[in-house]
Structure formats: C-alpha cells, structure tokens
Amino acid sequence: MKKLQDKVVIITGGAGGIGGGMAKAMVKEGAIVAIVDLNEETGKAMEKELQAISPQSSFIKANLMEREKLSNIIDTVIEKYGKLDVLVNNAHASKQKLIEDTTQEDIDLSFGTGFYPTFYLMQAALPYLKETKGSIINFASGAGLEGHSTQVAYVAAKEAIRGISRVAANEWGQYGINVNVISPVADSPGVREWAKAQPEYYEKVKNNIPLGRFGDLEHDIGPVAVFLASEDSKYMTGQTLMADGGSIMLH
Structure with a gap:
C-alpha cells in the first residue's frame, strides 16, 4: 500500500515550482491531486503529467484573489471526488521592496494570494476534513523567521499563516x-x-546551506509534504518543519 493511497489532495499553486514538485511526489504515493492555479497553460500541462500516473488527478483554474469564489474550489473537489483528505496552501506572490517603499498594493498582493486564500480555504475545507480526519499543510519561509530585508509584505503574510496554523492545530x-x-x-x-x-550572491547563499545545495522540488520538498499528508505524521500538529538543508536550525 502506498502512503497516500486514494487520498484526495488540493494543492494551490500546483502548476509548477514547489507545488508541482509536491503534486508529483504525492501521485507517486497513490494520491489523487487537484492542482489549483491561475495559469491555464501550465496547469493543463501539469494535469497531463499527473494523469499519466494518477488518471483521476485534475487541474482547477482559479484566481485566489477572488475571495468570494474560494469556496468553489472546495465544492468542485467534493463534487468530483466525494471527499477531501489533504489541503495544501502553497500559492503566494509578492514583491521585494524596502519597508519605506512598500505600498498598500504590495501588502494586498501578498495577503491576497497567500494569507487570505490559506485562511478561507481552511474554513471552507473544515467540514470535509472533519469527516476524513484530514491534514492541512501550510507554507512559511526563512525570510519570515529571520526577517530578510526587502521582504516585508511577504514576511507579514507568511508569519500570519504560521500564526493561524497554530491556532487551527489547537482548535481542530x-x-x-x-x-x-x-x-x-x-x-x-x-x-x-x-x-x-545575481550569481555571486546565489553562490554565497548556497554555500551557507549546511547540506550545500538548494532542495529538489520533487525529491527533497515533496517527501516532506507526503509525510505530513500521510498517516505517519498523525501525532504531529502545529509544527514548522524546516525543509531547508539546515539553513535555519530552530531551538
């Protein structure tokens, strides 16, 4: 039996990047994955790739900034598959600016694509996750944990996501x-x-990672998501897992 056999998973921002890496890792462990993305071309391409392994997997086109339509994502998945086991809130867009240059529009973009979809999708998914005793996987960033320069809008939303994740862990x-x-x-x-x-800066950052490299989307980040979506992690909640090659060591 595969670790995620027949589990129904939603991944926002699943058409590429980390979302795509997680989707591939999950379908190989038996999951049925619904990827949510705004980009139809890349979404359809990823859908085709996933369906070669998991024929029931699908792509849902959605603009996460259309807050009033977020519950439609959950409704679509329930209508199609009859249940929901795992919600992965991965999507996030932001602009890098110094604090004094950051505008309300910049804050709205970060919260509108990251925090608000995470919050409202968690709310909408709750009744169905109660039925399956399911899992939620949200995303933080080392930028938030360390307060990286020019990342104020991104960091604000990421740390807000960590905060509501802990509250949900306690309540749910x-x-x-x-x-x-x-x-x-x-x-x-x-x-x-x-x-x-910025090749020189990139090399400097890479060299400061104890494991000496950036993580592979499918083979390094994907298995962490598989673990959190599986029964293996059912006695873990409210935790931030650093899948970062040792860049930040929490204590």
Whole structure:
C-alpha cells in the first residue's frame, strides 16, 4: 500500500515550482491531486503529467484573489471526488521592496494570494476534513523567521499563516485534523532566475546551506509534504518543519 493511497489532495499553486514538485511526489504515493492555479497553460500541462500516473488527478483554474469564489474550489473537489483528505496552501506572490517603499498594493498582493486564500480555504475545507480526519499543510519561509530585508509584505503574510496554523492545530485537534507548516529552501524557477541575475550572491547563499545545495522540488520538498499528508505524521500538529538543508536550525 502506498502512503497516500486514494487520498484526495488540493494543492494551490500546483502548476509548477514547489507545488508541482509536491503534486508529483504525492501521485507517486497513490494520491489523487487537484492542482489549483491561475495559469491555464501550465496547469493543463501539469494535469497531463499527473494523469499519466494518477488518471483521476485534475487541474482547477482559479484566481485566489477572488475571495468570494474560494469556496468553489472546495465544492468542485467534493463534487468530483466525494471527499477531501489533504489541503495544501502553497500559492503566494509578492514583491521585494524596502519597508519605506512598500505600498498598500504590495501588502494586498501578498495577503491576497497567500494569507487570505490559506485562511478561507481552511474554513471552507473544515467540514470535509472533519469527516476524513484530514491534514492541512501550510507554507512559511526563512525570510519570515529571520526577517530578510526587502521582504516585508511577504514576511507579514507568511508569519500570519504560521500564526493561524497554530491556532487551527489547537482548535481542530479534537477532530483528528493535524495542521503543520513547511518552510522550504528549494531550487524553484524563481531561485533559478535569481541565480542568473545575481550569481555571486546565489553562490554565497548556497554555500551557507549546511547540506550545500538548494532542495529538489520533487525529491527533497515533496517527501516532506507526503509525510505530513500521510498517516505517519498523525501525532504531529502545529509544527514548522524546516525543509531547508539546515539553513535555519530552530531551538
């Protein structure tokens, strides 16, 4: 039996990057994955890739900033599959600016794509996760834990997500729902662009990772998500897991 056999999983921002890596890792462990993304072209391409392994997996096109429509994502999945086992809130967009240059529009983008969808999808998913004693996986960032310069809008939303994850872990533990957070360092498309633009800084950051490399999307970050979605982690909740090669060692 595979670790996620027949579990129904939603992954926001699942058309590529870390979301795509997790989706691939999960379908290989038997999951049925519904990826949610705004980009139809990449979404359809990932859907095809996933369906080669998990024929029932699917792509849902959605704009996460349309707050009033977020519950439709959950409704679509329940209508199609009849249940929900795992909600992965991965999507997030933001702009890098110094605090004094950050505008309300910048804050709204970060919270509108990251915090608010996480919160409202958690709310909408709750009745169905109660039925399956399911799992929620949210995303943090080392930028938030260390307060990286030019990341104020992103950090504010990420740390807010960590906060509500702990509250949900306390409130929903009685239903058998576990809520955990991954803080990754990964070889994402954004990191690759950054490596081209600032190769010296990229090498400096990479060299400060104790394991000496950025994580592979599917093979390093994916298995952490598989673990948190599986029965193996059912006695863990409210935790932030640092899938970052040792970049930040919590204590």
